Amino acid sequence: MMSSFLFRAMDARAGIFLAIMAAVIILIPAGNLLVPEGSAFHVPNYALTLMGKYLTYALLALAVDLVWGYCGILSLGHAAFFALGGYAMGMYLMRQIGTRGVYGDPNLPDFMVFLNWQELPWYWYGFDMFWFAALMVLLVPGFLAFVFGWFAFRSRVTGVYLSIITQALTYALLLAFFRNDMGFGGNNGLTDFKDILGFNIQADTTRAGLFVASGLALVICFIICRSITRSKLGKVLVAVRDAESRTRFLGYRVEHYKLFVWTLSAMMAGIAGALYVPQVGIINPGEFDPANSIEVVIWVAVGGRGTLVGAVLGAVLVNFAKTWFTGALPDIWLFALGGLFVFVTLFLPKGIVGTFSQGWTALRQRRISQALEAGSGEAPDAPPHSPSAPANVTHATPAPKATDPQPAE
Amino acid sequence: MSLLKSFLLFIGLMACAVSGPSFAQSDAEALRPLINDLAKGKYAETEKQIGELVATGDPAVAPALEALGEGDLYFRKSDRMVFIAHKAGKGYALTDPLTLEPAGEAGRREVTKIKVNNKLRRVLRSALGSLTLMAADPQVRQAAAQAIFKAQDPEGIDALNAALAAETDDGVRKVMEEARAAAVLNSDLDDAQKLEAVRTLSDMGNRDALSLLIGVQSSADGAVRDAATQAITKIRKSIAAWDAAQNIWYGLSLGSVLLLAAIGLAITFGVMGVINMAHGEMVMIGAYVTFVVQELIRTSAPGLFDYSLFIALPLAFLASGLIGVAIERGVIRWLYGRPLETLLATWGISLILQQAVRSIFGPTNREVGNPEWMSGAFEIGQMTITYNRMWIIVFAMLVFTGLMLVLKKTPFGLYTRAVTQNRRMAASMGIRTPWVDAMTFGLGSGIAGIAGVALSQIDNVSPNLGQGYIIDSFMVVVFGGVGNLWGTLVGAMTLGIVNKFLEPYAGAVLGKIFVLVIIILFIQKRPRGLFALKGRAVEA
Secondary structure (H helix, E strand, O other): HHHHHHHOOHHHHHHHHHHHHHHHHHHHHHHOOOOOOOOOOOHHHHHHHHHHHHEEEEEEEEHHHHEEEEEEEEOOHHHHHHOOOOHHHHHHHHHHHHHHOOOOOOOOHHHHHHHOOOOOOOOOOOOHHHHHHHHHHHHHHHHHHHHHHHHHHHOOOOOOHHHHHHHHHHHHHHHHOOHHOOOOOOHHHHHOOEEOEEOOOHHOOOOOOHHHHHHHHHHHHHHHHHHHHHHHHHHHHHHHHHHHHHHHHHOHHHHHHHHHHHHHHHHHHHHHHHHHHHHHHHEEEHHOHHHHHHHHHHHHEEEOOOOOOHHHHHHHHHHHHHHHHHHHHHOOOHHHHHHHHHHHHHHHHOOHHHHHHHHHHHHHHHHHHHHOOOOOOOOOOOOOOOOOOOOHHHOOOOOOOOOOOOOOO | OOHHHHHHHHHHHHHHHHHHHHEEEEEHHHHHHHHHHHHHHHHHHHHHHHHHHHOOHHHHHHHHHHHHHHOOOEEOOOOOOEEEEEEEEOOOOOOOOOOEEEEEEEEOEEEEOOOOOOHHHHHHHHHHHHHOOOOOHHHHHHHHHHHHHHHHHHHHHHHHHHHHHOOOOHHHHHHHHHHHHHHOOOOOOOOHHHHHHHHHHHHHOOHHHHHHHHHHHHOOOOOHHHHHHHHHHHHHHHHHHHHHHHHHHHHHHHHHHHHHHHHHHHHHHHOOOOOOOOHHHHHHHHHHHHHHHHHHHHHOOHHHHHHHHHHHHHHHHHHHHHHHHHHOOOOOHHOOOOOHHHHHHHHHHHHHHHHHHHHHHOOOOOOOOOOOOOEEEEEEEOEEEHHHHHHHHHHHHHHHHHHHHHHHHHHHHHHHHHHHHHHHHHHHHOOHHHHHHHHHHHHHHHHHHHHHHHOOEEEEEOOOHHHOOOHHHHHHHHHOOOHHHHHHHHHHHHHHHHHHHHHHOOOHHHHHHHHHHHHHHHHHHHOOOOOOOOOOOHHO
């Protein structure tokens, strides 16, 4: 059964994506470590770190797409889960510094010594062990999302109301983490990391390893998302997105479906944050900024809401543009980003991937009907990218439901 | 103690200034021998001389006495004339002690300081106190009485008694009685007098009286002590009540700021159902309009500065309103019925507007001045009320009332409500719904603009001004209930007051977090806010 679950996740598009990812995961670290520095194919260190960062952003975008693209929950607070995962990892990395800190205290991180704290707060216990930190990376965002979602979905807070209270959530966390007495380093956050799992965090091989880990995490999460969205569960999610009340009246427990996918998405965001922190070397409360969460949403919108590949593509494209703009034309970047928001919502509501696949499907449809009119008489094949989703196999449907996002109300 | 001394000097000088130069001139020659006698020598002699000076009851002698206390009174060896002297270069600059006019200079060896000891200083202090208690200006008398109250000087009692007998001003009389009570409690008078004093202080009922009584409670015994304990309880209660009143005032003030920021949003979000994330930027534009208006006034017509806000208000309304209409016509009208997309597009617009303002005016804070009538403060009971906060509350209420009137009493308001309740039916009745949409959005944005004029008076005018308000404004609208201006009013005031009551216990940041959490929980309970729309409009 599991194999059929996985099998259904695969089709041509997923195959292409996974092949590209495999190439990226193998070639870029190889280009960094094996190719000599003078060569044209050498990947410089900064580029490796930068692309590793993009991969974690892509994972975050994937998480947002899962809830927004497939379930219609527009989260303006996913940066909160991202940052919480990042803080969990940051706490582990802080504990690894040990006596190498400025004050040389074996237990307390520097900022606690600086604030005259005598003991480690209870919530820092256990973070000296990697397995515990890794567990927390999943559990802390997951638990917060579960509690939040349990309240929100049960009382049927939907649409923009939900968006606004997710924004309030991340805003509240932003304010909280800015406080010094929270015990998370206040304004400065956690930084100055030394090593991870015993490897020097600055070393080239560690960076390459982190890159590979980010790539693998992205691939695994992609496959999980893909399996979910192509399964029966995924169909229910799409139904919730398109007509929540109707789905409820058909007998589905809408809030359970939402809660499941919401919590899962938060955990993925947590993983993304945990992989992000060792690569950029710092986590501070700025990551909770509501503006960040909205930016993630625009990555997804650019790439194509409701297409997993689109989320990844959008995250990489927009961030690449951001890197380029902030380097070359820093004053223009916010104009460009703002313009992107307006342009995408007005003219490209399906995003790049959505528009592209819609155009392609339309072209195919026309060809098929031309062929039919020409009297070749052959029955058409199933539509190109959903061979095992019979609900969509009709001539009248120009594009599969899953790539055709509609707001719930 | 030196603070008290300089305070008394100030009072003394004021007394001179007020009693008038002619008065001082005419008596100057009569007083001069008495002043010059201060130089006779021995401490005992000086004390006698001080007594005689005070006996004249003429405030003109105050500066000389004050200078004596400060050690600035000298006599010239050649003719034993007394002067107030200050070091100037190698010698001293002399000042006439009565007329306070410069009286030439003297070498270091030509003058000698008139010495004082601690006993003399005490004598001087009470002498000055009683002198100023008789001054012509009630403010000076009041200040003198307050000084005695602070010092709790039992030697001031006689002077106070004399002053009370002559006092005509009720306000000053009250202060003097309080000062007398404070002095009595510190003296060795009998218990009956002290009980009376405790009663006076208990009626006074502020923090000064409280700290004084706490001192009495620990030092006295018997009936006085019991009376003091009772009085303390009573005063604590009244102070708690005043504190609550002050908190409510602060809360109302914060609430009206929230109301100003949110009320435009209540129209666009509440009435039209459009999520306008660029709303904060409309507020910011209003603030920058104020800045530009003030700059223009400063360079071309400085006399108009006090009216700058009145000039800025209509301009800010127009600027923000026009931008609002442009946004509605250009972007939002294509997105009706797609609230989440509207949210994203308007967020993009907010980024563009922020960056545009940053490019034009620079990223730093801009200086917006307060006009004369908005600075300063006054007191009610034990509350301090600043004028700018008060005017903002008044202004918020005016804006709210005005908006209510527009929506309820004008044809435009009628159209707006009709379109809100049933767009297609309104269109069938001949209302141009696209026009109403644009105008309503313009109205909401324009209101945000005039909110910006008000907020420029209490907040930093920077490109990020709007971002600070956007989440709070949404909280207000969502909490109060969408589509209902009364809900916005109640929501803003409630959040403001709750915030201010939480602050003393939890600190400003934690208080804000609590409020956010409370709202998140509240929305679970009432997903459509305090004043939810009922009936068909909900479904639309």
